[in-house]
Every structure is written in structure tokens, then in C-alpha cells.
Amino acid sequence: NAGVTQTPKFRVLKTGQSMTLLCAQDMNHEYMYWYRQDPGMGLRLIHYSVGEGTTAKGEVPDGYNVSRLKKQNFLLGLESAAPSQTSVYFCASSYVRGETQYFGPGTRLLVL
Amino acid sequence: SQQGEEDPQALSIQEGENATMNCSYKTSINNLQWYRQNSGRGLVHLILIRSNEREKHSGRLRVTLDTSKKSSSLLITASRAADTASYFCAMIKAAGNKLTFGGGTRVLVKP
Numbered sequence: 579n580a581g582v583t584q585t586p587k588f589r590v591l592k593t594g595q596s597m598t599l600l601c602a603q604d605m606n607h608e609y610m611y612w613y614r615q616d617p618g619m620g621l622r623l624i625h626y627s628v629g630e631g632t633t634a635k636g637e638v639p640d641g642y643n644v645s646r647l648k649k650q651n652f653l654l655g656l657e658s659a660a661p662s663q664t665s666v667y668f669c670a671s672s673y674v675r676g677e678t679q680y681f682g683p684g685t686r687l688l689v690l
Numbered sequence: 691s692q693q694g695e696e697d698p699q700a701l702s703i704q705e706g707e708n709a710t711m712n713c714s715y716k717t718s719i720n721n722l723q724w725y726r727q728n729s730g731r732g733l734v735h736l737i738l739i740r741s742n743e744r745e746k747h748s749g750r751l752r753v754t755l756d757t758s759k760k761s762s763s764l765l766i767t768a769s770r771a772a773d774t775a776s777y778f779c780a781m782i783k784a785a786g787n788k789l790t791f792g793g794g795t796r797v798l799v800k801p
Binding site: 621628 | 735
């Protein structure tokens with residue numbers, strides 16, 4: 579089992595460019611999450627999904643969109659990147675709502 | 691503001707010593723979880739303690755929960771250099787389904 583994987587591992591964008599981060603899990607989990615982590619801070623929830631075809635907003639959703647077309651994949655999109663979106667992005671999944679989450683290794687994004 | 695606040699923000703100890711970190715929160719919770727993050731890596735789940743539990747153990751880890759004080763502590767006994775990491779508490783609010791993280795405690799275990 580690969581668990582939770584994320585691509586890419588690192589990316590540099592210019593302001594205004596767009597990109598999609600991909601998260602994949604092979605544990606057949608219903609729930610998937612996107613977080614961002616900024617220096618010296620814990621993780622903040624961007625968006626989450628409670629099942630294939632569903633998405634919901636988290637704590638800091640502005641500037642991001644998500645899609646969950648397949649149960650195993652959860653995509654995070656930035657339509658027009660801004661320097662404030664420079665961060666490390668983590669994807670996670672869980673089998674049961676409110677229980678243990680399994681995290682991917684993270685994507686480091688730098689927006690110039 | 692964050693639901694969880696951790697104390698201390700940083701901790702430096704010698705190998706073999708115990709490390710204790712605390713987490714306080716503001717509203718009633720369903721459960722509280724502790725995660726470890728090694729530098730440059732994702733988070734790894736350590737322990738989950740439910741609101742009706744007071745203490746849990748896993749290997750060298752001991753977690754306590756005091757719902758009357760809205761606080762939890764994580765104790766790492768006989769620390770090792772490999773325990774060097776950031777430790778985060780995270781909680782699910784009562785009747786909620788989203789995990790809210792504290793700011794973390796950076797632990798350095800010196801050999």
C-alpha cells in the first residue's frame with residue numbers, strides 16, 4: 579500500500595499562474611482533506627470531501643477549488659496563484675469521519 | 691483563532707529524559723488526537739483519546755485528557771534522538787467532523 583501520495587513534491591509559480599495538486603489514496607477511504615501549513619503554525623483546512631462527487635469548504639477556502647471525481651483522488655486547484663498561497667500543502671484521508679487521518683508527504687509551493 | 695494552543699512552543703532535552711507537552715482547547719470535543727511531524731515530512735498519527743477517556747498509552751507515549759480543564763498532555767518517556775520532531779494536538783469538536791490543529795511543539799532530543 580502506498581497510502582496517501584501527492585504530486586508534485588515541489589513547484590514554483592508566478593503570480594497569476596494556475597496549477598492543480600493531485601492527491602491519491604489507495605486505502606478506500608471515504609473522507610479526504612486538503613490542508614495548508616505555514617511556518618510556525620499548525621495545519622488549516624482548505625477543503626474536504628465526504629465521498630466521491632462531494633466537496634465542502636474548510637477554514638481557508640478562498641482562492642482554491644477542489645474536485646473529487648473518483649473516490650481515490652482529490653484535486654486542489656489554484657486558478658490564479660498569489661504570493662499569499664506560498665505554503666506547504668498536505669492531503670489526508672480517513673475511513674471514518676472524525677477519526678485518525680493519514681497524511682501525504684506534502685507539496686511545497688512557492689508563488690513569486 | 692486556533693481551537694488548540696500548545697505549550698511549550700519548543701522543548702530541548704537530553705536523550706533518555708522525559709518530554710511533556712500540553713494542549714489546551716476552547717470548546718467541547720469529541721476526541722483529541724496527537725500527531726508527529728518530522729522535518730519536511732507529512733504528519734503521522736500517534737494516539738487518539740476520546741472525550742470519555744482520561745488516559746491512554748502507546749509504547750513510550752502517554753496521553754492524558756482533562757475535559758474539565760479543557761486540556762491534554764503528551765508524555766514521551768526515555769526520549770531518543772529519533773523523537774526529534776514537531777508534535778501537534780488536533781481535536782474534533784463535539785458534533786463536528788473536522789480536525790482543528792494546534793500550533794505544535796518542536797522537540798529537540800540531543801544525543
